[in-house]
Amino acid sequence: MPQHRHFIIHKPFGFLSQFIYEQKRKKRLLGELFDFPQGTMAIGRLDEDSEGLLLLTTDGKVSEYVRSRKVEKEYYALVDGIITEEAAEILSKGVEIGFNGQKYITLPSKVSLLDFPIDYMARRQKIRDPRHGPMSWVSVTVTEGKFRQVRKMLAAVGFPVLRLVRVRIGNLKLDLEAAAVQEVENFEID
Known part of the structure; x- marks a missing residue:
């Protein structure tokens, strides 16, 4: 074999x-x-x-x-605007998103605000000029993986994703x- x-x-x-x-x-x-x-x-x-x-x-x-759902997946998201503690609290309890044409409430997640410089993990393609408004980083850890879930979760609380990076799966970073x-x-x- x-x-x-x-x-x-x-x-x-x-x-x-x-x-x-x-x-x-x-x-x-x-x-x-x-x-x-x-x-x-x-x-x-x-x-x-x-x-x-x-x-x-x-x-x-x-x-x-x-x-x-036994394995956590952690993402760092650069979002449009300065994400708030209130938005993080709402996200951590679960939010309504669309999935397969239906409304879906996400499972609770771990959410924390990150204090990274905007150029953290620089990439070749420019995201957006900071003159177009503030941006901030947030960590979102989920145990499920619906289609574009983290993007939809953050948009649901008013913070569209500009960049999304998966940084951890279980204990692998x-x-x-x-x-x-x-x-x-x-x-x-x-």
Whole structure:
């Protein structure tokens, strides 16, 4: 029986979290980052405009566990405006978002305001000129992963997301200094 392989990657902005895209418009895919073995799958997704920690595996059981509500996923979001303690409190209790054409109340989450400089984790593409208004960082930790959930949660409390970076899955943290793709023996996820 072949041994499963596991990868930790820093998905860049502008890439899809998939290997095949059958639409006419050309997209950047994960296969451009590394020669992954056949059968490799992304565990969860980050949309094209999001970036950060993404796990890949050839083991479906590992994928199912990581996507479960047992594993926390933490995101840093740069938002339009100076996010308030009141908004953080509302987010932490759960907010109503749209999902599959239905209204959905998110599960409680952990939310904390972050004191980062605006250029934290600089990227090539400019987000927005600060002259167009204030921006701030917030950490949001969820255990579920509905489509564009963190973006929708923050918009629901009046703070649209300008940049979204997944920084942690369970106990695995994004290492900004590491190579874009790292193969690991096994995921030890708490």
